[in-house]
Amino acid sequence: MSPPLTPAEIVKATIHGERPRKRNATQEEPVVAIMLHLDRERVRRFATGMGAKNLDGFIEAINAGNLWRFARRPLDLQKLAEFWRINGRLGSLEEMIETSLRERLNETGAYRRHQDALDEDKAFRALGRIGAALVLGRKTTIAIPDTEIASSEGTASIDLAQILPEWPPAIVPHC
Helix, strand or coil: CCCCCCHHHHHHHHHCCCCCCCCCCCCCCCCCCCCCCCCHHHHHHHHHHCCCCCHHHHHHHHHHCCCHHHHCCHHHHHHHHHHHHHHCCCCCHHHHHHHHHHHHHCCCCCCCCCCCCCCHHHHHHHHHHHHHHHHHCCCCEECCCCCCCCCCCHHHEECHHHHCCCCCCCCCCCC
């Protein structure tokens, strides 16, 4: 019997878009991978790969806008680099968060968007209310109704139905 795939083999196959070769069925332990934040040099290389020009100006704009918490995460860095490439600047922290949220509201992937069309402005206002509830309520999670999964967080989660009572239960189910 062959040993299970190593984490390195799984990561390599995933990066190359390959399905890992199957070995004999064995009980495998789950692999948990945590990606560390990108450092400044990796941020520069990533931005270069995204077509960003004037990298010194880009890094300075990240500093000036206090945007490092976003620049260190690849998906957010991708959005920053695209904004920079299109606009030749980065906005304030508030502008960049708003831009990112609005873009994500418009993502068209079936797995990212509810089938019912939502008014973008209404959805954006709802995001603001949810964010305020998380910050002011000092919460870190949102309760998702599921009878089979009990939250170990207890009251640490917010219930969206309480934050958005006027929204239909099909969109915001009660917990």
